[in-house]
Amino acid sequence: MSVLTQTAGPASTLDIETVRRDFPILRREVRGKRLVYLDNAATTQKPQAVIDRIVKYYAEENSNVHRGVHYLSEVATEAYEGARKIVKDFLNARDVKEIVFTRGTTESINLVAQSWGRRNIGAGDEVIISAIEHHSNIVPWQMICDEKGARLRIIPVNDQGELSLDEYEKMLGNRVKLVAIGHISNALGTVNPIRKMTELAHAAGAVVLIDGAQGVPHGVVDVRDIDCDFYAFSGHKVYAPTGVGVLYGKQALLQAMPPWQGGGDMILSVSFEKTTYNSLPYKFEAGTPNIEGVIGLGEALRYISGLGVANVAAWEHDLLLYATARLQEIEGLTIIGTAADKASVISFVLEGVHPHDIGTILDQEGIAVRTGHHCAQPLMMRFNVPATGRASFGLYNTREEADLLVEGLHKVIEVFR
């Protein structure tokens, strides 16, 4: 299953003390207070295993991949391709050829827009996204629709932050070429019914891309079960380094797509008359890749798999329920996004206090939250707020940290009283 549910789920057996010790940054103080890191939807902290793996790569294995016949190049290539196998297993993809390494979710989506989109979207065609997308799943489609004279259509959202499936179904006519939907909303925490939405899109003959930037960190992702055509995610939101991401694509689709960027590694042979492109997935990996990032990503996924992805999801779900209940006790606080199916991301506004001021005051308490529009300005407009505060919980957060957040918010109220 690819979804989390709002009702209390199975108890987690996560050994939180051990887990917290795995993340060295959690031991540091910020402004004289113990760090309470609740900005995991922006980026996650890195476990020692990932840090060590990158150090080992540079200390013992550093070389370019797919190039030399020398020993280190073989070792580096093996580590790099080993990470691809880990990603393939993590997503339950059919083949490593379906796993393309990119710079992140944004690049993955742009790759599909520029390569698949340019070839398959034409004048009068339609692309469907939703009202709760991150800018990275809006702008690439606007660009290609503008270029081709296609129409971008938006699935509306209700006051709880849930997409209207009725409206979605009505939109799915034969002009629709592609549906691009976030797995989990970074701003609201809504878990979208992507399996059902994919099924509906396929029935209408459309291709489906899932923006999984927030999906992979919060639950089991099985691309075969979802049956989506593309799935994009970033390493740094799932305890891996920044600058690395993944595009999963069904083999037949990737095969038919033209390369996006040209350069080294994506070719079989080059002459000034004709260049033959490399096979999958290398066709889409021009230039020397982020080798340390890819190896770090493999290690991060191995780490999470060791804890148990479902176990992590259950732990975070408990935090979501607990923190939601505690936050609701605060007078004047409103949670934006109350979908029945939610991940551990809580957006909120506090009467009479701008989120930016909340962020500054919480920071003085060592509490890191995000404040702003969360790269989802159309969504902020829909809910008629200029910005929100957002606490997003990761696998190392605790109920005690939710309590500290609540205490911090009482300090905010005190300053502004």
Added chain:
Amino acid sequence: MSDLRELYQQVILDHNRNPRNFKELPGAMRKVEGFNPLCGDHYTVFLNLDGDVIREVTFTGSGCAISKASASVMSSTVKGKSTEEANQLFDTFHSLVTGDTSTVDAGELGRLAAFSGVSEFPARVKCATLAWHTLRTALEGEQESITTE
């Protein structure tokens, strides 16, 4: 809490709660929008000039307490000043909030001195100066919107 009290001084909290000149100015000679795309602060500054003298400044929009209070204090401080005086005041104010106090004459600042605590919060300098940047653009009279990025 002491740094926070320095930042959120009573003058700021008061101007945030009851911003002065917080209205549109129909038929204004100049109207400029200012954005801080990072945090979503967004104000429109309206300006009427009498020759080189600022006759009236009003503003609308939304943002954090620092940005709103700054816009409010600014709007009442620059009224009656010449363009050059207003620009000079902005330079002084900018020095104050960025912690470059060597050149700041406290007497010149008046209520603007309430923003001295901002210098301890580098992330908030843009909030304190957004309205001022917008006003400067309005005084120059060439653009209709600016951003802090």
